[in-house]
Amino acid sequence: MNLVTNNKWIGQRTIRPDGMDKVTGRAQFAADTTMPGMIWGKVLRSPHPHARIRSIDTSKAEKLPGVKAVVTSKDIVDFPIEKGAVMLGIQDMRWMCRNVMARDKALFPGHPIAAVAATTEAIAAEACALIEVDYEVLPWSIKIDDAIKPDAPILHEFNKFDGKPSNIVGRLEHKKGDIEQGFKQADTVIERTFTTRPVHQGYIEPHACLISVAPDGKTTIWSSSQGQFMVRAMTAYLTGIPQSDIRAIPAEIGGGFGGKTIVYLEPLATLLAKKSGRPVKMVMTREEVMRATGPTSGSKSTVKIGATKDGKIVAAHGTFYLQAGAFPGSPIRGAAGCSFTPYDIPNLLSEGFDVCSNRSKVAAYRAPGAPIGAYAVECVLDEVAEALKMDPLDFRLKNAAKEGTKAAHGPVFPRIGYIETVEAAKASPHYAAPLGDGNGKLRGRGVASGFWFNAGGESSAQVNITEDGNVVVTTGHPDIGGSRAGIANICAELLGIDYRRVSVIIGDTQTVGFSNLTGGSRVLFASSMVVTQSTEKIIQTLRERAAKIWEIDPEAVKWENGAAHPVSPNAGQFEPLTLEELAEKAPAMGGPIGAGVQLNTQGADGGFGTHICDVEVDVDLGIARVIRYTAVQDVGRAIHPGYVEGQLQGGVAQGIGWALNEEYIYTKEGKVDNPGFLDYRMPVCSDLPMIDCIMVEIPNPKHPQGVKGVGEVPLVPVMAAVANAIYNALGKRFYALPMSPPKVLEKLDEPVQQAAE
Amino acid sequence: MAKVHVTTSINGEPMEFLCEPSDTMLDALRGPLALTGSKEGCASGDCGACSITIDDRLVCSCLMLAVESEGHEIRTIEGLAQGDRLHPLQQKFLEMAALQCGICTSGMLVASDALLKKNPDPTEEEVRFWLAGNLCRCTGYDKIVRAVMETAAEMRAQ
Numbered sequence: 001m002n003l004v005t006n007n008k009w010i011g012q013r014t015i016r017p018d019g020m021d022k023v024t025g026r027a028q029f030a031a032d033t034t035m036p037g038m039i040w041g042k043v044l045r046s047p048h049p050h051a052r053i054r055s056i057d058t059s060k061a062e063k064l065p066g067v068k069a070v071v072t073s074k075d076i077v078d079f080p081i082e083k084g085a086v087m088l089g090i091q092d093m094r095w096m097c098r099n100v101m102a103r104d105k106a107l108f109p110g111h112p113i114a115a116v117a118a119t120t121e122a123i124a125a126e127a128c129a130l131i132e133v134d135y136e137v138l139p140w141s142i143k144i145d146d147a148i149k150p151d152a153p154i155l156h157e158f159n160k161f162d163g164k165p166s167n168i169v170g171r172l173e174h175k176k177g178d179i180e181q182g183f184k185q186a187d188t189v190i191e192r193t194f195t196t197r198p199v200h201q202g203y204i205e206p207h208a209c210l211i212s213v214a215p216d217g218k219t220t221i222w223s224s225s226q227g228q229f230m231v232r233a234m235t236a237y238l239t240g241i242p243q244s245d246i247r248a249i250p251a252e253i254g255g256g257f258g259g260k261t262i263v264y265l266e267p268l269a270t271l272l273a274k275k276s277g278r279p280v281k282m283v284m285t286r287e288e289v290m291r292a293t294g295p296t297s298g299s300k301s302t303v304k305i306g307a308t309k310d311g312k313i314v315a316a317h318g319t320f321y322l323q324a325g326a327f328p329g330s331p332i333r334g335a336a337g338c339s340f341t342p343y344d345i346p347n348l349l350s351e352g353f354d355v356c357s358n359r360s361k362v363a364a365y366r367a368p369g370a371p372i373g374a375y376a377v378e379c380v381l382d383e384v385a386e387a388l389k390m391d392p393l394d395f396r397l398k399n400a401a402k403e404g405t406k407a408a409h410g411p412v413f414p415r416i417g418y419i420e421t422v423e424a425a426k427a428s429p430h431y432a433a434p435l436g437d438g439n440g441k442l443r444g445r446g447v448a449s450g451f452w453f454n455a456g457g458e459s460s461a462q463v464n465i466t467e468d469g470n471v472v473v474t475t476g477h478p479d480i481g482g483s484r485a486g487i488a489n490i491c492a493e494l495l496g497i498d499y500r501r502v503s504v505i506i507g508d509t510q511t512v513g514f515s516n517l518t519g520g521s522r523v524l525f526a527s528s529m530v531v532t533q534s535t536e537k538i539i540q541t542l543r544e545r546a547a548k549i550w551e552i553d554p555e556a557v558k559w560e561n562g563a564a565h566p567v568s569p570n571a572g573q574f575e576p577l578t579l580e581e582l583a584e585k586a587p588a589m590g591g592p593i594g595a596g597v598q599l600n601t602q603g604a605d606g607g608f609g610t611h612i613c614d615v616e617v618d619v620d621l622g623i624a625r626v627i628r629y630t631a632v633q634d635v636g637r638a639i640h641p642g643y644v645e646g647q648l649q650g651g652v653a654q655g656i657g658w659a660l661n662e663e664y665i666y667t668k669e670g671k672v673d674n675p676g677f678l679d680y681r682m683p684v685c686s687d688l689p690m691i692d693c694i695m696v697e698i699p700n701p702k703h704p705q706g707v708k709g710v711g712e713v714p715l716v717p718v719m720a721a722v723a724n725a726i727y728n729a730l731g732k733r734f735y736a737l738p739m740s741p742p743k744v745l746e747k748l749d750e751p752v753q754q755a756a757e
Numbered sequence: 758m759a760k761v762h763v764t765t766s767i768n769g770e771p772m773e774f775l776c777e778p779s780d781t782m783l784d785a786l787r788g789p790l791a792l793t794g795s796k797e798g799c800a801s802g803d804c805g806a807c808s809i810t811i812d813d814r815l816v817c818s819c820l821m822l823a824v825e826s827e828g829h830e831i832r833t834i835e836g837l838a839q840g841d842r843l844h845p846l847q848q849k850f851l852e853m854a855a856l857q858c859g860i861c862t863s864g865m866l867v868a869s870d871a872l873l874k875k876n877p878d879p880t881e882e883e884v885r886f887w888l889a890g891n892l893c894r895c896t897g898y899d900k901i902v903r904a905v906m907e908t909a910a911e912m913r914a915q
Binding site: 013015016018019020022023024025026027028029031032201202203204205206252253254255256257283285286480481482640642643645646649650651652653654676677678682684685686687688690691 | 787792793794795796797798799800801803804806833834835837838843847850851852853854856857858859860861862863866881882884885886888889890891892893894895896897898899900901902903
């Protein structure tokens with residue numbers, strides 16, 4: 001490993017390259033973009049959770065003055081189910097074509113039925129109301145228990161489980177050893193069942209796009225997404241336009257957290273633009289975002305853990321049922337594959353079940369599935385530690401996975417940093433501090449750990465030296481949380497120049513090589529790898545240019561502090577040639593200086609974190625408040641500590657919301673009853689304390705700067721840490737999320753009710 | 758459907774525009790006035806991304822009708838910096854990484870500026886309650902609160 005030491009820029013809290021635009025209101029998000037001749041698109045959505053579509057009559061809408069185009073599922077490319085999966089990343093186009101527009105059945109309230117483009121948004125909405133849809137309303141189910149009943153209404157008749165039509169659309173298992181034998185060795189066995197409710201990613205920017213299709217089919221998309229290449233490919237698949245004709249330009253993205261890794265509007269707006277001959281803009285309302293875009297799964301998990309009296313876990317069994325929503329694809333891999341991974345458990349069976357039900361198709365949400373699994377596992381671990389009278393962190397240390405441990409999902413771990421996170425938590429001032437007096441409120445402390453796989457994958461970069469000797473770096477993944485700052489730090493470090501001389505641009509699909517989504521905690525890992533290699537190629541060119549000027553061997557030239565120098569006095573006595581000087585001489589010395597690299601990046605190490613949470617519970621009001629929180633994480637190497645901390649703090653805040661307040665509430669008609677920020681209670685500023693971060697840095701040996709992904713782990717342990725803290729405060733354990741005031745009061749009233757009975 | 762003519766002042770400049778009687782101030786800002794720094798996150802006054810001030814009073818521009826700006830002083834994020842000189846809050850947000858995706862940032866800055874005008878020495882709790890109408894899903898608010906407190910301290914020292 002060739003880590004840069006004595007850094008000037010790596011590890012510095014530099015000002016992000018896109019920051020100035022964002023603090024002055026200039027940054028262009030998708031809804032900020034306009035075009036001459038632009039018209040507006042709106043979607044007609046199903047009011048029913050489950051209904052066969054007998055017919056759609058759009059004639060009245062088409063006649064409304066101002067309406068320029070109407071599209072239905074007939075206009076979308078069909079991927080017949082019987083022809084088998086057509087995968088694009090993790091998405092199957094058979095489901096995607098039915099998710100963007102209902103085909104034969106509407107499968108959730110909010111499922112698109114038709115789309116209209118008109119000269120104003122109001123006319124488009126009016127036209128939607130004129131579309132006549134003949135529905136045959138069908139029985140429906142939302143909860144897992146209802147969806148897996150033997151007589152449950154089946155969403156997809158083609159799907160069979162155990163030989164019968166079923167809403168269970170997938171199963172996976174990770175297995176190690178023999179759990180029956182393992183549980184026989186255990187002195188203490190605890191088994192519990194947990195449920196969680198669907199929660200939304202809650203990005204503040206609703207989905208939006210502006211799309212122009214020229215008469216020759218050349219298409220330009222400005223949209224908010226976690227991957228312009230994903231947008232290009234999915235739009236191409238669903239509209240039949242070749243990818244080479246579609247230029248997807250990444251607008252600034254106002255949050256995603258996984259929720260913007262699929263398309264909703266782009267194929268519809270493209271078809272409307274094509275039919276109308278006008279550029280079409282579509283922007284979702286908040287209500288549409290809540291009803292029709294992917295929240296993550298609700299779940300039902302059963303976890304059984306057995307340990308010997310000296311504190312060694314000998315067996316574990318986890319069963320994780322996750323809601324997929326209308327189409328297959330819930331994150332069972334994250335739930336079943338991540339939740340036991342921090343531990344070295346000899347006998348393990350971890351099973352995931354993917355369950356369809358009549359709510360919107362789930363989309364990825366920060367470490368998809370892993371927080372759901374960790375909530376169950378880390379709560380049971382807490383109970384086992386208590387039964388064994390062990391400190392919960394000591395119990396985790398005793399069972400910690402380390403280098404050489406074989407994880408149930410396959411890999412044998414290289415050097416990992418899990419133990420270091422537990423040790424740092426144990427040694428933290430937070431863990432040593434007394435809980436203090438709650439002034440009438442009950443206080444408690446909980447801990448929990450978490451793991452996320454992290455990812456590498458395809459990434460492309462182009463680095464060009466400008467004629468005045470500065471640097472332009474272009475990469476292909478949207479910057480969702482500050483990745484441009486990390487890239488600028490790395491490039492400046494390698495070239496030995498001021499980071500302000502490096503401009504970092506997110507390229508569009510037609511100007512930079514294929515780059516996969518911003519997701520999986522992969523972006524800085526992958527993009528800094530290709531930027532490093534590109535920059536190294538440039539440094540090689542610069543050395544060759546200097547060698548030519550000095551008429552010496554390129555091997556006798558070193559690059560240091562932004563200039564070429566002779567490696568030693570033996571190489572000759574020459575004044576250094578700076579980047580600016582070499583850039584100026586470029587036309588005469590071989591032409592433009594630039595280099596690009598495309599890679600399928602490998603070697604992403606998993607990420608581990610351990611959290612400590614203090615709560616205070618008002619037993620009169622049932623309000624649990626987090627009063628102190630510390631997130632410890634092995635971050636590999638903090639290229640920009642400010643934005644690494646930001647990832648940790650943001651993930652924790654989302655987890656606190658998930659733990660305490662956030663949930664989809666449904667009416668008895670199967671519709672989301674809280675589709676806005678007022679009733680879907682995300683944490684606001686006054687709900688939270690400062691969130692302390694401890695960054696453990698165990699560099700990834702397979703990355704030139706030691707980078708590990710950091711964005712997702714911070715959400716994984718939070719709900720368990722909060723639940724364990726509430727248990728510590730109340731002596732009562734919650735087996736369902738959220739632990740909102742009515743549920744806390746219900747729990748506090750339990751003994752009274754029993755006495756009354 | 759006749760449009761309404763509105764005469765107002767935006768960021769210190771006299772301004773006229775036409776709007777539907779039902780248009781919100783946010784519609785007017787983002788539409789005819791081409792000031793897209795104010796963002797629409799919810800259109801129901803719950804996220805604060807569209808925060809502006811009218812006669813120095815903080816409001817969600819999605820909850821105010823455009824016609825209500827007639828004869829009043831509107832300030833938006835675009836008016837926070839003075840020429841090429843950033844407002845101290847803007848500078849501090851940059852230095853302290855108090856933004857991630859940036860969609861809430863305009864509203865956060867406008868709201869924070871309104872707070873510091875009213876209360877140059879807020880406690881952490883006062884900052885948190887003042888900003889409780891501005892949702893941020895990325896940062897966990899920690900760095901935003903710190904940036905506001907630190908800006909307040911620096912502005913008091915000057």
